[in-house]
Amino acid sequence: MNSENTAQTEGPTAYPSAAPLEFRHVGKRYPGADGAAIEDLSFEVPAGEICVLVGPSGCGKTTAMRLVNRMIDLSSGEILLDGRSVNDRKPAELRREIGYVIQQIGLFPHQTIAQNIATVPKLLGWDKRRIAARVTELLELVGLPAEMGARYPSQLSGGQRQRVGVARALAADPPLMLMDEPFGAIDPINRERLQDEFLRLQREIRKTIVFVTHDIDEAIKMGDRIAIMREGGRLAQYATPDELLAAPADEFVAKFVGADRGLKRLTLSHLGDIELTDGVVVKVGDPAEEARRRAADHGVEEVVVLDGGEKPLGRLPVARLNGQPVSADDADPLAAIGGRSTSLRDALSLVVADRNRPLVVVEDDGRLAGLVSLELISDALRPPG
Ligand SMILES: Nc1ncnc2c1ncn2[C@@H]1O[C@H](COP(=O)(O)OP(=O)(O)O)[C@@H](O)[C@H]1O
Ligand SMILES: [Mg+2]
Known part of the structure; x- marks a missing residue:
C-alpha cells in the first residue's frame, strides 16, 4: 500500500x-x-x-x-x-x-x-x-x-x-x-x-x-x-x-x-526455459565441401542456412550441395520458426507437423538461438526435482 x-x-x-x-x-x-x-x-x-x-x-x-x-x-x-x-x-x-x-x-x-x-x-x-x-x-x-x-x-x-x-x-x-x-x-x-x-x-x-x-x-x-x-x-x-x-x-x-x-x-514451459541444441548451421557463401563435411561430422542429412546476420533462411539437404558455395536459393524455406516465448506444447506441435524435424528457434532480433528436437521436448517431461 x-x-x-x-x-x-x-x-x-x-x-x-x-x-x-x-x-x-x-x-x-x-x-x-x-x-x-x-x-x-x-x-x-x-x-x-x-x-x-x-x-x-x-x-x-x-x-x-x-x-x-x-x-x-x-x-x-x-x-x-x-x-x-x-x-x-x-x-x-x-x-x-x-x-x-x-x-x-x-x-x-x-x-x-x-x-x-x-x-x-x-x-x-x-x-x-x-x-x-x-x-x-x-x-x-x-x-x-x-x-x-x-x-x-x-x-x-x-x-x-x-x-x-x-x-x-x-x-x-x-x-x-x-x-x-x-x-x-x-x-x-x-x-x-x-x-x-x-x-x-x-x-x-x-x-x-x-x-x-x-x-x-x-x-x-x-x-x-x-x-x-x-x-x-x-x-x-x-x-x-x-x-x-x-x-x-x-x-x-x-x-x-x-x-x-x-x-x-x-x-x-517455454523454449526460453530449456537448453537448445546448436544444430548444424552453414552460412550463405560457405564452400560446399565444408558444409558437407560438417553435416557428415554430425551425421545429419540437412543443415540450417544462415545469412550474414545469423538469421536462418531455410534448411538445405546435403544432397543438394552441388560444388557451388552455399546459396539460400537451394534451401527449403522454414515451415515455422519458434521464439523464446513459444510454449513447449506449441513447439511439439510444430515439430510433429514438420515430420519430426527439429524446430529452428530465433532470438527477438531474428538471430538463430538454436534448435529444439523431439528428444529435448520429451526430456522436459521428466518429473521435477
Ligand atoms: N445457502 C445454502 N444453503 C444450503 N446449502 C447450500 C447453500 N449454499 C450451498 N449449499 C450446498 O453446499 C454445497 C457446496 O456448495 P457451493 O459452495 O456453492 O459449491 P461450488 O461453488 O463448489 O459449486 C453444495 O452441496 C450446495 O448444495
Ligand atoms: Mg460456486
Missing part, C-alpha cells in the same frame, strides 16, 4: 497491499443440510500469490470464498487474514477490505462505470478528488479508455463489464481479492484475453488472490498454486500446477487433470 493510502485509511484497514490467508480446519454446515458443505479444510496462501480453488460443482468452492469475507459464518475452525481471525472483524468492514469479483458481476445498472468503481472508496469516505484520481488510474490499469467512466453498464460488452468488476474490486487497494468464476460467462476468445490481461495486471499489483473455477485449464494457467477440491470441501491435492500435472496425488486428481496432463505440462 502506498504511503498516501496508509495515511488516509487508518485503524483496521491499514493492511499491507497483499496479506497471507490461512484456512485452519475450516468447517461449514448449512442449517438443515444433511452433510457438511465443507468438513475440514486447511491450506495457506502466501501473500501476493494466486491460489486457484478448482473442483466439481457443489464441492464447496463458493462456500469457501463466502466464509472468508463473512457473507456466511464458519461452523468450525478459523480463517486468518494477515494472521488475524476474520471472526474478530466486523463483517461490513471485512467486505470493504476484501475485493470480490463474481461471474455476473452485479454492477449497479443506474450508476455510471465511474460511480460503480468508486463504491468502496465512497464508503471509506475518501474525498472527491482522490476518488476521481483513483477511478482514472483503475480504468487505465484494467485497459479501459477513460471516457468509459461516464457510460452505464448496459452500454458495455460482457468483457468490458468484467474489467469494471475487477477495477471496482481493486478500488481500495485490498490485501486480498476473491474471484468466483470471474470469467465463466465470457466467450472463449475474450476469456483468454481477460486471463492474459489479469495475469499481466497481477504482475504489477501482486495481490493475494483466491480464484475459483471449475475449468482445470484455467486453473493451470492462472494459479501459482492449485487446490483441487472434492465433495465436502475435501482437499484432494494442493500443489503448484507443475507438481499437480507431474504427480497427481490419486486417481481422482489424475482424472480431474486429464489423460493429456503431459501435454498440459508442456504449456507451462
Whole structure:
C-alpha cells in the first residue's frame, strides 16, 4: 500500500497491499443440510500469490470464498487474514477490505462505470478528488479508455463489464481479492484475453488472490498454486500446477487433470526455459565441401542456412550441395520458426507437423538461438526435482 493510502485509511484497514490467508480446519454446515458443505479444510496462501480453488460443482468452492469475507459464518475452525481471525472483524468492514469479483458481476445498472468503481472508496469516505484520481488510474490499469467512466453498464460488452468488476474490486487497494468464476460467462476468445490481461495486471499489483473455477485449464494457467477440491470441501491435492500435472496425488486428481496432463505440462514451459541444441548451421557463401563435411561430422542429412546476420533462411539437404558455395536459393524455406516465448506444447506441435524435424528457434532480433528436437521436448517431461 502506498504511503498516501496508509495515511488516509487508518485503524483496521491499514493492511499491507497483499496479506497471507490461512484456512485452519475450516468447517461449514448449512442449517438443515444433511452433510457438511465443507468438513475440514486447511491450506495457506502466501501473500501476493494466486491460489486457484478448482473442483466439481457443489464441492464447496463458493462456500469457501463466502466464509472468508463473512457473507456466511464458519461452523468450525478459523480463517486468518494477515494472521488475524476474520471472526474478530466486523463483517461490513471485512467486505470493504476484501475485493470480490463474481461471474455476473452485479454492477449497479443506474450508476455510471465511474460511480460503480468508486463504491468502496465512497464508503471509506475518501474525498472527491482522490476518488476521481483513483477511478482514472483503475480504468487505465484494467485497459479501459477513460471516457468509459461516464457510460452505464448496459452500454458495455460482457468483457468490458468484467474489467469494471475487477477495477471496482481493486478500488481500495485490498490485501486480498476473491474471484468466483470471474470469467465463466465470457466467450472463449475474450476469456483468454481477460486471463492474459489479469495475469499481466497481477504482475504489477501482486495481490493475494483466491480464484475459483471449475475449468482445470484455467486453473493451470492462472494459479501459482492449485487446490483441487472434492465433495465436502475435501482437499484432494494442493500443489503448484507443475507438481499437480507431474504427480497427481490419486486417481481422482489424475482424472480431474486429464489423460493429456503431459501435454498440459508442456504449456507451462517455454523454449526460453530449456537448453537448445546448436544444430548444424552453414552460412550463405560457405564452400560446399565444408558444409558437407560438417553435416557428415554430425551425421545429419540437412543443415540450417544462415545469412550474414545469423538469421536462418531455410534448411538445405546435403544432397543438394552441388560444388557451388552455399546459396539460400537451394534451401527449403522454414515451415515455422519458434521464439523464446513459444510454449513447449506449441513447439511439439510444430515439430510433429514438420515430420519430426527439429524446430529452428530465433532470438527477438531474428538471430538463430538454436534448435529444439523431439528428444529435448520429451526430456522436459521428466518429473521435477
Ligand atoms: N445457502 C445454502 N444453503 C444450503 N446449502 C447450500 C447453500 N449454499 C450451498 N449449499 C450446498 O453446499 C454445497 C457446496 O456448495 P457451493 O459452495 O456453492 O459449491 P461450488 O461453488 O463448489 O459449486 C453444495 O452441496 C450446495 O448444495
Ligand atoms: Mg460456486
